[in-house]
Amino acid sequence: MTHLPDIQSHITKIPHHKNYLKQHSELNVRLQQSKTANQPTWSYIIRKHLTQNAPKDALVIYNQIRRKGQYILGLVPLIFKACTSLSSISDGKALHAEAVKSGADTEVMIGTSLVNMYAKCGDILASRNVFDEMPDRNVVTWNAMIGGYLKHGNTDSAFGLFAQMLERTEVTWIEMIDGLARSGDTVKARILFDKVPVELKNVVTWTVMIDGYASSGEMEAARELFEVMPQRNCYVWSSMISGYFNRGDVKEAQAMFNRIPVRNLVNWNSLISGLAQNGFFEEALEVFWKMQGERIEPDEVTFASILSACAHLGWLDTGKEIHSMIDKKMIKLNQFVLNALVDMYAKCGDLANARSIFEEMVHRNVVCWNSLISGFATHGHCKEALEFFSRMEITNEMPDKITFLSVLSACAHGGFVDEGLEIFSKMENYGLAPGIQHYGCLVDLLGRAGRLKDAYNLIKTMPMKPNDAVWGALLGACRIHADTDMVEQIMEELSASNSTSDSGDDSHYVLLSNIYAGSDRWERAESMRLVMAKKGLQKIPGRSLVMLNNVVQHITTVTGQD
Template identity: 60%
Template sequence: MIGGNQLVYQSCGFCSLNNITNPLRNWSYSIKSSIAQQKFKEALLIYTHNRINGSSVMGVVPLVLKACAALSLLSLGKALHAESVKSRFDYNVMVGTALLDMYGKCGEIRSARKVFDYMPERNVITWNAMVGGYMKSGDVKTAFLLFENMSEKTIVTWNEMIYGYARNGDIVMARRFFDRVKDELRNVVTWSVIVDGYAGNGDMDAAKELFEMMPRRNFYVWSSMISGYFKKGDVKSAKGIFDRMTTKSLVNWNSLICGYTQNGLCEEALEAFIKMQDEGLEPDEVTVVSVLSACAQLAVLEVGKDVHEMIIRKGIELNQYVLNGLVDMYAKCGDLRNAKLIFEGMKVKNAAAWNSLIAGFANHGHCAEAINFFERMDSSGVKPNDITFLSVLSACAHAGFVEEGLEIFSRMEKYALTPSIKHYGCLVDLLGRAGRLKEACDLIKGMPVTPNKTVLGALLGACWVHSDTDVVEKLLKEVRKSNCSSDSRDDAHYVILSNIYAAAERWEKAERMRFALSDKRSQKTPGCSVVMLDRPETSMQVLPEKTSKT
């Protein structure tokens, strides 16, 4: 049964110390083993509870710093740096390299450079870490200067440059460096990095050309191609690449499931999820985040609960992304009780978690609660973003909280956020629903962005509700301009105008609006309903039936 305190408690506990305490004699080996399995939190817990004094600690410091870099734990990394200085470990080339790598990956490039400059001894790994740090920070010029000054360059050095340029959007320079690498020096990583660079920058033709030239391929490059096609919306090509693989790893299945979800093919994502398990692969955190998103989009609460129970049963780590996915799934499916229970139990609540909860309460008619959560977010130190304000302004509009909505809208300036047309649309809707049509009209005229059909339609709809033809007359030119400048054939505004005039018994103008529709040879867009067919009450082995349109 989902929703009990026991399950929520399990959902919010990240890692139990009892689970990582083991009888291994060599605790440094335990740390090394945990990092090899990318269990960085376990490695840090082992270090914390087994730390000893003396020179024997030096051997694990680089490993612990690697865990800090992977988790972006800058404060702990600084503490280890201070401890290394006190013990004079920082003079060791391995410790120094691990320190500057940690600072570089945590975005502290100045601190990384200080470590680099004061190191009495450097090796090629040290130089590579410094080049990678500059590339990660976006300082490609300094990275290039370091590269040119290196007396020794390995294939890792070349890969860092290619990857850095590609990640910073300069695929031309990335290709130049790739072409400079001798054929016998290129390895599968070199090829994968440049293919991924093209795929990440949307040039799938160039990515495919190099992909087909590769002497051998790894799982990573297959996933790069699959994800690249999905990002372009080319689902067929993405599935074609996936089907070409003779052996598929979890990474490849994750790319397929995530791609389906991002393209709105959520039923296909759930089908792939089940097939992946049928082939003997166990899901991880990345898998369940995509599956929870698919459940949220389909609003299939029972399937989402099955996934939640599976997460607990299989011991999948409840990291920030998984917890956010659970909150989002429950909120979108209307199970606000469970959404709130998981949210309140989270140790770290980021903007995504707040947004999911606020939007969930707003979309399901609990507008006062949505606004209360927004106020809590505002005072918690987490910065609201564009999505936050859209959700809370929509809540204000539906609840009729006009003054609150206007005041909340004014706070966007406080967070240096520029209102988009969607935010103005919410404000127009807010004023229109309250019958403050003149203020809404003045707002549209004073907007720094051109009003679109949605904004104008919101006000026209309010005019219809309040039978106000005076505002309609003022907006008629705006509506015509919008329709003429748009490629869309949606002429709902003419229908609304005709209905407004008809309600006011101004038959001549109502008829004129109908003639305008006829002159444009337009047709009213037919409506449709989407109905989810009933399905048996079973476990994850049953998917929702395909939707039908009536």
């Protein structure tokens, strides 16, 4: 029998692959001592790793079995599943070649696994080729191919296969309804839903249709169907809660949660994440502590949402308490939890802890890089923000618009003019079109450096109409450098475009009044005050939150004072 060199070469590239081999040293001994592998035993072990979301471990063990010259047919579908979980189409192709050589590819179960693997790994043409060449197919094979087409948004091909099927199961109908709804075609999804035979229309069928409506923001249609649903599961309640939260209807989402007769973790997570996403951070924390009181154990989703709430509130002590809970409960530190921890510490100003967690991460995505870079920029560590941006580029991680916004902000606050201009020019290299916020950062950068004319010319050549924030950045620079001539030029521009009157924003008048007062032009300063009074504008009070003895205190301040 041939071995599997392709899989072996990929496994050696897996981080800490030696640790995986060490963890299975006992299995190595058993393999060395036995001449034949026990299929039920290995099936159980590999299946267990897949259940525990450890597909890499499953590949390591399978590779060891193959190196001993064993080819166990029953293991192949499981290993295809591992390849699918890892999105490793190269390993899947190596397994496919093995199946062809052994003649196992004609088996229905193997063929179905191949159809599913190729479709989920993104090669829909290879998936269809396998499907067409199969001598025998069962309903699971057809469902896998239909699901693959729907995953790639090819609803026409999915419908074509659906129409050809002689036998359909509840899974067939669910795949079609769910796929159509998620592609945005809730009308066709509902037509199919109404055609589902009574004996095949179960609670999952109802749930995917309601979830489809909720995901599309059609909450009236979702509510109408929800109210006549004969039986409800925890997922349909969560779909309704999330749907209302996505629409910003926090009150209705909470009311839906309160109707649930028996709540589980899925329902609590929907409420907590929805509150956090809508800016109700304190309320999210209150619900979290209430959930603890009802002895519902949180999971990775819960902690990621709560850490986000702590980050936005700036509550470092609470964030550290949550971090301690994560350690005590031995919560799996997946990408979402680690990103949330970095973001929380960075936003709360504990950059040492944020950086420590970041450096220990094996895999980092753009969200994690953005959190740390933004944290450095926000808290005045501008040089470090630029250094980490350079590191990000070296690692070939693709920056996005948020990355550039954070780095440009760091350049503006740190006075790195040349670096800022160079970084701004790099956006095009990454296929990113600068938005008005990026231009605003560049105006701020030039303005702070005293290059007011360059900043003004940049505004005039922007591909979009400047907003109040952009003009405000330039006016703020005029105040710093006491350039009243530039102020007059800006005022002419604003008057011509009626920008200030359209926005209703009084910040320009406050800035202008302060600029004139700072340059002893008291008559012009007073005229600005009179304009504000005539328009009924006044200084906008600001509010801050502080924690004193675990009680939130609100502090009101007035912005724009002389």
